[in-house]
Every structure is written in C-alpha cells, then in structure tokens.
Amino acid sequence: MINELVKKIKETNNPICVGLDPQLTFIPDHVKEKAYKEHGETLAGAAEAIWQFNKAIIDATYDLIPAVKPQIAMYEQYGIEGLIAYKRTLDYCKEKGLVIIGDIKRGDIGSTSSSYAYGHLGKVQVGSKSYYPFAEDFATVNPYLGSDGVKPFIDVCKEENKGIFVLVKTSNPSSGEFQDQLVDGKPLYELVGEKVAEWGDLHMGDDYSYVGAVVGATYPEIGKELRKIMPKTYILVPGYGAQGGTGKDLVHFFNEDGLGAIVNSSRGIIAAYKNQQYEKLGPLNFQDAARAAVIDMKEDINSALI
Amino acid sequence: MINELVKKIKETNNPICVGLDPQLTFIPDHVKEKAYKEHGETLAGAAEAIWQFNKAIIDATYDLIPAVKPQIAMYEQYGIEGLIAYKRTLDYCKEKGLVIIGDIKRGDIGSTSSSYAYGHLGKVQVGSKSYYPFAEDFATVNPYLGSDGVKPFIDVCKEENKGIFVLVKTSNPSSGEFQDQLVDGKPLYELVGEKVAEWGDLHMGDDYSYVGAVVGATYPEIGKELRKIMPKTYILVPGYGAQGGTGKDLVHFFNEDGLGAIVNSSRGIIAAYKNQQYEKLGPLNFQDAARAAVIDMKEDINSALI
Numbered sequence: 001m002i003n004e005l006v007k008k009i010k011e012t013n014n015p016i017c018v019g020l021d022p023q024l025t026f027i028p029d030h031v032k033e034k035a036y037k038e039h040g041e042t043l044a045g046a047a048e049a050i051w052q053f054n055k056a057i058i059d060a061t062y063d064l065i066p067a068v069k070p071q072i073a074m075y076e077q078y079g080i081e082g083l084i085a086y087k088r089t090l091d092y093c094k095e096k097g098l099v100i101i102g103d104i105k106r107g108d109i110g111s112t113s114s115s116y117a118y119g120h121l122g123k124v125q126v127g128s129k130s131y132y133p134f135a136e137d138f139a140t141v142n143p144y145l146g147s148d149g150v151k152p153f154i155d156v157c158k159e160e161n162k163g164i165f166v167l168v169k170t171s172n173p174s175s176g177e178f179q180d181q182l183v184d185g186k187p188l189y190e191l192v193g194e195k196v197a198e199w200g201d202l203h204m205g206d207d208y209s210y211v212g213a214v215v216g217a218t219y220p221e222i223g224k225e226l227r228k229i230m231p232k233t234y235i236l237v238p239g240y241g242a243q244g245g246t247g248k249d250l251v252h253f254f255n256e257d258g259l260g261a262i263v264n265s266s267r268g269i270i271a272a273y274k275n276q277q278y279e280k281l282g283p284l285n286f287q288d289a290a291r292a293a294v295i296d297m298k299e300d301i302n303s304a305l306i
Numbered sequence: 307m308i309n310e311l312v313k314k315i316k317e318t319n320n321p322i323c324v325g326l327d328p329q330l331t332f333i334p335d336h337v338k339e340k341a342y343k344e345h346g347e348t349l350a351g352a353a354e355a356i357w358q359f360n361k362a363i364i365d366a367t368y369d370l371i372p373a374v375k376p377q378i379a380m381y382e383q384y385g386i387e388g389l390i391a392y393k394r395t396l397d398y399c400k401e402k403g404l405v406i407i408g409d410i411k412r413g414d415i416g417s418t419s420s421s422y423a424y425g426h427l428g429k430v431q432v433g434s435k436s437y438y439p440f441a442e443d444f445a446t447v448n449p450y451l452g453s454d455g456v457k458p459f460i461d462v463c464k465e466e467n468k469g470i471f472v473l474v475k476t477s478n479p480s481s482g483e484f485q486d487q488l489v490d491g492k493p494l495y496e497l498v499g500e501k502v503a504e505w506g507d508l509h510m511g512d513d514y515s516y517v518g519a520v521v522g523a524t525y526p527e528i529g530k531e532l533r534k535i536m537p538k539t540y541i542l543v544p545g546y547g548a549q550g551g552t553g554k555d556l557v558h559f560f561n562e563d564g565l566g567a568i569v570n571s572s573r574g575i576i577a578a579y580k581n582q583q584y585e586k587l588g589p590l591n592f593q594d595a596a597r598a599a600v601i602d603m604k605e606d607i608n609s610a611l612i
Contacts, residue, residue: 023417024432032433041433073418077425078432079439080393084386105414107448109478111329112379119383126330126384127338127347133385142413144450145476146483170451172415177452178498181489188487188494195483 001137001163002205002212002234005099006259008066014298015259017067017101018057018290019238019266020089021074022050026271028283031056046078047085053286054089057270058096060287061294067099069236069264090134100136101236105167107142107149117156121164138163140214140236143192150199154211158203163210163234166199168192168226171216171239189222193229200233208234208260215253217245217263224252227260235261240297241268247300258305269293307443307469308511308518308540311405312565314372320604321565323373323407324363324596325544325572326395327380328356332577334589337362352384353391359592360395363576364402366593367600373405375542375570396442406442407542411473413448413455423462427470444469446520446542449498456505460517464509469516469540472505474498474532477522477545495528496535503536514540514566521559523551523569530558533566541567546603547574553606564611575599 009015024032027049035049058068070093075086093100106116120139123130141153141164153164169179169189179189193213200209209232215223217239227235235253239245240263253261272278272293273286281289315321330338333355341355364374376399381392399406412422426445429436447459447470459470475485475495485495499519506515515538521529523545533541541559545551546569559567578584578599579592587595 021418023421036433041435043430043432043437043439046430046432071414071418073412073414073421073425077421077430077439079425079437080386080390082425082439083389087386105448106379106411108377108379108411109476112327112377115329115379115383119379119385119388124349124352124383126349126352127342129347131349131385133349133383133388142411142448142450144448144473144484145478146480146485148478148480167450170415172451172454174452174454175415177501178450178494179452181487181494181497183487183489183494188484188489191487192484 001099001161002208002210005066005234005262006208008099009259009262012064012066013302014065015262015301016065016294016297017069017262017264018061018065018269018294019103019264020054020057020068020070020270021266022053022270023074024049026267027053028273028286030284043078043081047081050075050082051085051088055092056287057290058092060291061269062096062098064291064294064298065098067101067262068093069101069103071103071266087134090136094135099138101138101140101165102134102136103140105140105142107145109145109148110152113149113152114156117153121153121162122156122160138165138212140165140167142167143195147195154199154202157210163212165212165214165236166192166196168196168213169215169219169222171218171245175216190225190229193226196233197230200230204232208232212236214238217249220249220252227252227255231255237261237263241265247304250301251304254305263301265297269297307405307467308514308516311372311540311568312514314405315565315568318370318372319608320371321568321607322371322600322603323375323568323570324367324371324575324600325409325570326360326363326374326376326576327572328359328576329380330355332573333359334579334592336590349384349387353387356381356384356388357391357394361398362593363596364398366597367575368402368404370597370600370604371404373407373568374399375407375409377409377572393440396440400441405444407444407446407471408440408442409446411446411448413451415451415454416458419455419458420462423459427459427468428462428466444471444518446471446473448473449501453501453505460505460508463516469518471518471520471542472498472502474502474519475521475525475528477524481522496531499532499535502539506536506539510538514538518542520544523555526555526558533558533561537561543567543569547571553610556607557610560611569607571603575603
C-alpha cells in the first residue's frame with residue numbers, strides 16, 4: 001500500500017491528503033437542514049449531514065488527490081450512527097480509488113492492539129468466514145506503549161500489505177511536554193523516530209517502508225532532523241494551513257526525490273468556503289471552494305519544492 | 307463519578323473491576339453456536355455471541371463488584387456490529403448500577419480530543435437536541451500529545467461529573483521503551499505522573515480526583531513511587547492475574563485508607579472456566595466460574611491489604 005500511495009502521489013503530482021474531519025460547524029446549513037428534515041435532529045441526522053458533506057467534497061476533489069485522512073473522532077462522537085457514516089465514507093473513497101489513512105490514533109498492547117489492527121486494516125474471523133470490518137489502507141498509531149503496542153499492527157500490515165503512521169512529533173503547542181524531553185541529551189521524539197526507522201525495516205516497500213511517521217508541519221526544524229533519522233519513512237504531516245504551517249515550512253520533510261512526505265489539510269480544504277479567500281463562492285458551493293483550496297495547496301507545496 | 311466509584315468500592319468492599327474484553331476464543335462454543343444459528347457466521351453473529359457472553363458474566367457478578375472495564379478494541383474489531391454490542395453492554399451495565407470505565411485509550415488534540423470526550427463521556431448537540439452517544443463514566447486516555455490532548459477531556463468531565471484514567475506506566479513488557487527513559491535523572495512515567503497530579507487538581511472529588519492514572523500491576527515498585535507522587539489520584543491497575551500481578555504486589559498501589567486503587571482482571575475472570583482452578587465447572591457454567599474468580603480475587607487483594 002505504501003507503493004500504491006507513492007504511485008498515486010506521482011500520478012497526481014500532489015503530495016497532499018484531504019482531512020475528512022466533518023465537524024457539524026463546518027457543514028453548510030443547507031446540507032444540515034436537508035439531513036434533519038429527513039432524519040430529524042438526531043444522531044442519524046448528524047450522520048447523514050456528515051455523509052452528504054463528505055460525498056460532495058470527495059466528488060469535487062478525488063481526481064486531484066492521492067489520499068484522504070478521515071479523523072474517526074469526528075464520526076465516533078455521534079455514536080453508532082456516526083461510525084456508520086465513517087464506514088460509508090471509507091467505502092466511497094475506496095470506490096473513487098483514493099488511498100485511505102484512518103486517523104484513529106489507536107495504541108494498546110498485545111491482543112488488544114491486534115484487535116484494532118485486524119478491525120481497521122485486516123480481517124476478523126467469525127467461525128469459518130472472514131470479514132474486513134473497516135478496511136482502511138493506513139492507520140495512525142500512538143507509540144506510548146512501546147513495541148508491544150506497535151508490532152501487532154505491523155504483523156497485520158505484513159499480512160495485508162497495509163501500513164501505519166506512528167505519532168512521533170505532533171503538531172499541537174503542548175506536544176513538547178513529553179515529546180521534547182531530553183533523554184541522554186536527545187529529545188524523546190528522536191528516540192521514537194529511531195524506533196520508527198527500526199520498525200520500518202520489518203516491512204519495506206520498494207523505496208519506502210510500510211511504517212510511516214506523523215510529524216507536525218508546525219515544527220519544521222524538527223521535521224528536518226527527523227527526515228535524516230528516518231530516511232526510508234514516509235512522513236504524514238498535519239498542521240498545514242489552519243494550524244499555521246505553510247508550503248515553505250515543509251521543504252525539509254521531503255527527500256531529494258520530492259517524495260517522502262504527504263501533507264494533510266482538513267478544515268483549510270473542507271471548510272474553505274468559510275475562508276476569506278474563497279468566500280465569494282458561498283456556502284452553497286462549498287465543494288467548489290474545497291476544490292480551489294486543493295489546487296492552491298498543491299501549488300503552494302510544489303512551488304516550495306522546486 | 308469518582309465519589310460514586312469510591313462509594314461503590316466501599317459498599318462492595320471490593321476494589322476490583324471486571325474487564326469485559328470478550329475475545330471470541332474466550333466465549334464457550336454453546337454461546338457462539340446459538341448466536342451463529344440465529345445470525346450466521348457474520349459480524350452480527352460475533353456481536354450477538356459477545357453480547358450474550360457479557361450479559362451472563364454481568365448477571366453473575368454485578369452484585370459483587372463496583373465497576374466494569376470494557377475494552378472497546380474487542381468490539382470495534384467487529385465493525386459497526388461489534389460497536390453495537392459495546393453500546394448494548396454499556397447500557398446493561400448502567401442498568402445494573404455498575405460504574406463503567408471505557409478502556410478506549412483515546413488521545414488526540416484540541417477539537418478532536420473534545421469530540422472523543424463528548425462522544426464517550428458527554429453529550430453532542432444536533433440542532434436543538436442533545437444526545438449521550440456512549441455515556442461511559444470514565445475513559446482511559448493516552449498522554450503522549452500532552453495537555454492539549456488531556457484538557458479537553460477534563461473540560462467535559464467537569465461538565466458531566468465524569469472522570470478519566472491517564473496512561474502513566476502500562477503493564478506490558480516493552481512499556482519501558484519510552485516510559486522508563488530518564489529525563490533529568492527521572493523516568494518519564496514520573497513526569498507524566500506529576501502532570502496527572504497537576505491535572506487532577508483541576509477537578510477534585512471529595513477525597514480523590516476525577517483524573518486518575520493507569521499503572522500496571524506488573525511493576526509494583528513503580529506503583530509505590532507513583533502512589534507518593536499522585537496521592538489524590540485513583541489508580542486503575544491492569545495486569546493482575548493473566549499478566550502476572552498478584553494480590554501482594556498490589557499493596558503499595560493503595561493508600562493507607564485502603565482506597566486509591568482499583569484492580570482490573572479480564573481473562574482471569576471472564577475466561578475463568580478455562581483455568582485449571584475452575585475448570586471442573588465446565589464451559590456450560592462459565593458464568594459461575596467468573597463469579598468464583600471474582601470472589602477469590604477479592605479475597606486475594608483484601609487479605610494482602612490487611
């Protein structure tokens with residue numbers, strides 16, 4: 001799947017992914033009103049609004065992008081109905097040929113990590129039958145529990161040719177509270193980065209590993225260091241746009257081959273119609289604003305990479 | 307809710323919780339066969355087997371215990387159907403008056419952490435209506451992203467009188483890979499423990515904070531240190547039984563008032579019928595084996611605490 005991701009990035013010449021994080025406040029009123037009219041102001045109504053919003057965004061952008069990154073929390077908060085919308089979104093993205101990075105940030109130990117891995121990336125056995133319950137292509141994983149938490153994911157990745165992105169340095173202001181602490185003179189995120197490189201050797205694709213890393217766009221200097229520590233690791237970069245990262249901050253997350261990183265933007269794309277730059281399109285044309293924002297982001301990053 | 311947990315621990319004189327982690331391999335054949343007969347060897351069949359198994363365990367133990375800790379991964383792996391069984395289990399536990407610790411180990415940042423918190427501990431707004439999608443009483447939270455990840459949970463806990471348990475030192479063999487690394491001569495788990503105590507001050511119950519910690523039974527000496535660093539913190543202790551912890555290992559996780567810790571056992575209770583000690587009861591009476599295991603665990607811990 002890492003080979004597939006690289007191939008799609010080359011084909012689209014666009015190293016970005018669209019963060020499908022549909023908060024209800026991002027969804028235009030006309031979409032919500034229609035959903036509530038059909039399902040009431042219920043969890044099913046919220047889920048329908050989310051699904052219709054996502055579908056429109058996907059239809060408007062899928063030909064330009066290699067991948068999407070749905071944030072499961074935005075669906076899970078609406079309970080079972082929300083998770084049905086998550087699954088529906090995954091299935092539709094697959095139909096459109098997009099690589100799916102499930103931003104689930106799971107992490108546990110042993111059989112519990114295995115269960116997450118089977119459920120999200122692999123298949124589960126029920127008697128003599130097997131099923132792929134969620135079937136994302138990649139999942140994000142939290143490393144705090146160490147190898148016992150990460151290796152069960154890698155085992156499933158090997159069986160299924162799927163991948164993971166392990167949190168190394170997150171984009172938020174307080175990420176340094178633990179991640180930046182010095183261990184033998186080296187920040188913890190470096191130690192985690194070294195582990196990611198080591199885990200990566202367990203499951204290599206053609207040029208990059210199936211084990212990737214998450215490093216926030218908001219820390220470009222750290223991105224530069226980690227790029228060196230993890231040369232074969234694909235870096236998923238959140239924090240572009242709304243969180244403050246810009247194209248030129250991102251140069252050092254990439255390798256000299258112009259590959260090695262995929263940059264996510266969520267609200268900067270899906271809620272672009274609320275940005276001054278695109279607001280003339282209006283909430284009725286939110287999907288056109290999303291498409292315009294994808295084109296501008298591609299241009300911003302590619303021009304910085306030259 | 308921390309006051310309620312303490313009250314229930316005193317009433318039952320039993321500082322344990324039953325880990326509802328229903329792997330299909332733990333579920334006796336007669337339960338699975340009945341479920342598959344009704345729903346086929348499908349995800350719905352697996353979910354039905356899980357629910358019937360849980361219900362029998364709950365019916366057989368609820369009068370003896372203060373709390374349960376369902377591990378969401380064991381349900382989520384069966385997709386939407388599995389999560390319906392999770393929700394059904396939560397609702398039934400609530401009906402039986404049990405405190406519910408959702409072992410979800412979520413952790414993200416800002417609005418994403420808020421979404422998990424609203425979905426699991428609080429309520430979400432849909433138009434003019436609001437809903438409690440999962441409504442656990444406590445949730446476990448991963449601290450790797452720092453305060454930005456944890457504080458949104460605490461905000462919701464304040465609104466709803468709910469609580470969290472933050473991972474500090476996990477029970478698995480490789481937990482030390484990052485958690486034991488020395489920062490200024492102090493292991494990282496101590497730093498996390500200090501933060502937990504600090505976060506705990508933000509939301510205190512009568513004697514203990516709504517912000518608890520997870521510390522594995524498999525590291526008794528570390529439990530002793532952390533007990534001192536976090537005197538007002540309730541400690542959720544996994545790793546008893548199957549993972550190797552015993553009653554006498556647990557003494558120092560408790561305060562002198564005999565409170566301050568709640569010990570989890572999962573397979574040691576729910577799959578007790580497979581242990582030599584209880585196997586004479588047979589798989590048909592798995593729930594009786596679970597009840598016997600609860601009584602023995604209570605005795606083991608309480609006798610160590612005297």
